[in-house]
Amino acid sequence: AQSVTQPDIHITVSEGASLELRCNYSYGATPYLFWYVQSPGQGLQLLLKYFSGDTLVQGIKGFEAEFKRSQSSFNLRKPSVHWSDAAEYFCAVGARRGSTLGRLYFGRGTQLTVWP
């Protein structure tokens, strides 16, 4: 069965500290992996994605993620967190369906709080 696990419901870091958000997935087919960010009252914004190739992918806002097939993980990292990064972060997995992208399976999210 397809599923995404984000083991940390809430993470608090100080501004300027490094950040790592964990994501583990279970997916039968070749996974397409995504990280989204959601601010209060807003929709989901794509931070980065992995389809194939280099397992370290760079995204917007200084975020990066590393795909580790052996661990079924796709952890999100940022070397120095800014106060504006406070939001909820969702990991998602999906696959191509014909000529388009099929349904995404989302984790339950990790709420990030940034202390000044």
Added chain:
Amino acid sequence: EAGVAQSPRYKIIEKRQSVAFWCNPISGHATLYWYQQILGQGPKLLIQFQNNGVVDDSQLPKDRFSAERLKGVDSTLKIQPAKLEDSAVYLCASSHGRQNPGPGIYEQYFGPGTRLTVT
């Protein structure tokens, strides 16, 4: 380019009433998705359209939920009658596929959502 548009942004109804949500995807995007996001959870797909045909509605509660995309552009999601457990944010997303290769292929772009409260 303009993003995914949704309306209304907020809706409060009583249980057993009906409600409808509207979504206009990004121009040229053939695929449209409706997700339900219950508080404290990640979004869950309700239905996926490819042009005006249904690709995946396996998680849609068909006894009360319906959706249509008649001209292959905008879409309406309806709930009738609503239950308390339908309180959630309803997110619309769109995507373009292999027919339109380029940046953003195989990505889903989300609208701001409609927050529904059923009392």
